[in-house]
Amino acid sequence: MQSIEVYATEKLASLEAKHLRRVLIDTARDGDIWVKRSGKKILSFSCNDYLNLTQHPLVKEAAVSAIKAFGVGAGASRLVTGNHPLFRSLETRLAKLKGTKAACVFGSGYLANTGIIPIFVGKNDLILMDELAHACLWTGANVAGTKTLIFRHNNLNHLTDLLEKNRGKHKRALIATDGVFSMDGDLAPLPGLCDIADKYDAWLLSDDAHGIGVVGNGRGSSFAHNTTTNIPLQMGTLSKAIGSYGGYICAADSVIDLIKTRARTLIYSTGLPPANIAAAIAALDIIEKEPGYAALPLQKAQTFTEHAGLPTAVSPIVPVIIGDAEKALAASRMLEDEGYLVTAIRPPTVAPGTARLRITFTAAHPNTEIIKLANIIRSRIIKGET
Numbered sequence: 001m002q003s004i005e006v007y008a009t010e011k012l013a014s015l016e017a018k019h020l021r022r023v024l025i026d027t028a029r030d031g032d033i034w035v036k037r038s039g040k041k042i043l044s045f046s047c048n049d050y051l052n053l054t055q056h057p058l059v060k061e062a063a064v065s066a067i068k069a070f071g072v073g074a075g076a077s078r079l080v081t082g083n084h085p086l087f088r089s090l091e092t093r094l095a096k097l098k099g100t101k102a103a104c105v106f107g108s109g110y111l112a113n114t115g116i117i118p119i120f121v122g123k124n125d126l127i128l129m130d131e132l133a134h135a136c137l138w139t140g141a142n143v144a145g146t147k148t149l150i151f152r153h154n155n156l157n158h159l160t161d162l163l164e165k166n167r168g169k170h171k172r173a174l175i176a177t178d179g180v181f182s183m184d185g186d187l188a189p190l191p192g193l194c195d196i197a198d199k200y201d202a203w204l205l206s207d208d209a210h211g212i213g214v215v216g217n218g219r220g221s222s223f224a225h226n227t228t229t230n231i232p233l234q235m236g237t238l239s240k241a242i243g244s245y246g247g248y249i250c251a252a253d254s255v256i257d258l259i260k261t262r263a264r265t266l267i268y269s270t271g272l273p274p275a276n277i278a279a280a281i282a283a284l285d286i287i288e289k290e291p292g293y294a295a296l297p298l299q300k301a302q303t304f305t306e307h308a309g310l311p312t313a314v315s316p317i318v319p320v321i322i323g324d325a326e327k328a329l330a331a332s333r334m335l336e337d338e339g340y341l342v343t344a345i346r347p348p349t350v351a352p353g354t355a356r357l358r359i360t361f362t363a364a365h366p367n368t369e370i371i372k373l374a375n376i377i378r379s380r381i382i383k384g385e386t
Contacts, residue, residue, distance in 0.1 A: 019325040020346055027341075031055060032364040035341055043369055044341040045359045050214045050297040050316050052364045053243025053283045063244075066278035074271035079260075082271030090277050093284050094248050097212075097219055098234050102256035105248045105277070107269045109209050109237035110136040112247035115265030116235065117174065118144035119258060120203065126170035128159055130177040132184065134207055137176045146174075153181075156192045163200040173202035179221030179236075180210040183350050183358060185301075185317030187211075187221055190229045198230075205233040213241025214316050218287040218294035241287075241297075244280040246272045296363035303367055304359065307374035309382065313361075319345075320357040320377060328355035331381050340373055357381070 015021040028036045032052040035044045053059050066086070074082035091103040106112040117140030121127060127141050127148040141148045149166060151159040159175070167173055175197050177188045190206060197204040208220040216223030222231050232255065238246040249259060260266065287294050301313035310318065322328040328344035335342045335357075346355045357377070361370070 019329055020348075029054075033362060037336075037341065042336060042339050042341050043365075045361070045365070045373065046341050046343040047362065048210070048240040048360060049243055050241040050360070050362050051243065051283075051287070051294060052362050053241070053286065056243065056283070056286065058286065059243055059279050059282045062282035063275040063279040066274040070274040072275070073273050076271070077267060077269060078271040079267055084271065084274050084277065086274055086277040086281070087271070090281050090284075091248070093281060095250050097284065097288070098222070098250040099219075100234065100250040101253045103248055103250045104256050104259050104263075104266065105238075105246055105272065106263075106266055107246060107272060109207070109235070109239065109247035110139070111265040111269060112235055112237075112249055113137050113140040113205075113207065114143055115140070115263035116233065116249055116259060117141055117146075117176070117205070118264075119262045120233075121146045121172050121174045123147075124170065125172040125174070126166060128162055128173065128175045128202070130154065130188065132178070132181050133176055134178055134182055134209070137178075137205075137207060141176070154186070154189055156189060156196060159193070160196055160200075163196065163202065167200045167202070173200065174205060175202050176205045177207070178210070179206045179208035180215065180315045180317070182210050182317065183345060183356070184319055185210075185313060185315045187215070187224060187314055189225075190222055190231065191225050191227050194229050194231060203233060204231050205235060206231050208234060208236040209240055210315060210317060212236045213283075213287050213294055214297045215314075217291050238276070238280045238283075241294075242280050242283045244283060245276045246280065293363060297361050300361035300363070300365050300367070300370055301359075304361060304370050304374045307371050308378045316361045318359045318361070320359065320381060322355055322357065322381070323353055325355040328357065331357055334380065335373075335376065338376055340376075342373075 030036050032055050033044055034041055076082040094103040113136040121144050123145040125146050127146045129148055129150055131150045132153045149162050151162055179188055193204055211221035215221055222229045234250040236248055238244045297316035301316045301318050305313045325346040332344040342357050342359055345358045
């Protein structure tokens with residue numbers, strides 16, 4: 001058998017030939033929307049800090065105060081000695097925001113979905129997964145060992161057909177989807193998914209990582225459809241619009257109690273540092289008190305799509321599909337030369353042939369820069385002048 005170094009070298013060469021090798025580039029944030037990369041200050045349109053709360057004075061002050069009062073780390077898992085009283089405050093706030101009875105905070109969104117799904121379904125059960133669902137939902141399904149069927153993106157008819165043919169063969173069924181899709185920026189049809197889940201006696205899990213704070217008056221995608229959506233498992237993160245770090249699940253009291261006693265990614269992971277918890281609480285204060293501010297990222301995205309000649313944005317995420325990975329990288333380099341950081345997204349993060357520029361908008365982006373970026377992309381990328 002070849003050495004592991006030789007294997008790695010050959011694998012990297014293969015990825016390089018397909019323009020799919022990934023490289024970490026030192027990038028220091030310099031305020032709300034600017035970054036420093038390779039000695040150059042550029043305007044970032046690639047950050048998920050939609051409300052710029054990582055830089056907000058009150059959020060930073062809350063984190064610093066928590067460090068001074070409680071130290072840097074949690075010291076242990078939450079079930080041993082790492083369940084700081086701040087967790088109770090944060091979970092109460094999240095449950096209120098999402099309209100549920102209780103919540104549970106995890107070390108990250110990835111840990112949340114990886115730990116939650118195996119609790120509720122197993123090898124004799126069924127998962128129906130949107131084909132564009134986030135990787136952590138797929139990981140959770142794989143850990144559970146559950147039979148997983150893929151339904152076409154946001155296609156309620158296909159989902160219904162799969163359930164009609166397969167639901168009776170399994171004791172439990174779970175429908176899993178993003179609330180706001182991270183690479184396309186579109187919203188899941190959550191009211192329709194709720195109706196289907198009720199009809200076929202299935203549970204619905206929605207990952208709202210990119211919805212909380214920025215759609216549905218800041219409450220997330222389950223509140224963005226002008227109707228009540230009864231989603232029993234509302235998951236999300238604290239690391240994007242909330243500006244901190246961690247993941248959460250909001251649900252009924254008994255559901256959360258079961259998660260806290262059975263989720264391996266909670267039981268065997270060190271708890272979040274107090275600073276992260278305090279920062280998240282401060283961020284929720286801002287979102288709840290300033291709904292107009294929380295609405296800005298979507299407004300900025302819609303300004304961009306209007307000037308770029310693209311369909312109207314429904315979230316702060318706007319994709320510009322290019323197709324070829326090499327061309328997507330070239331477009332990203334061109335924009336960086338113009339002073340903009342817009343990252344190229346390539347397979348396997350997106351499907352083959354759908355490499356793209358993923359553009360994200362924050363409350364602090366100036367409209368003048370948004371319009372300038374839109375004009376460059378419309379003339380040099382969309383119209384094929386690159």
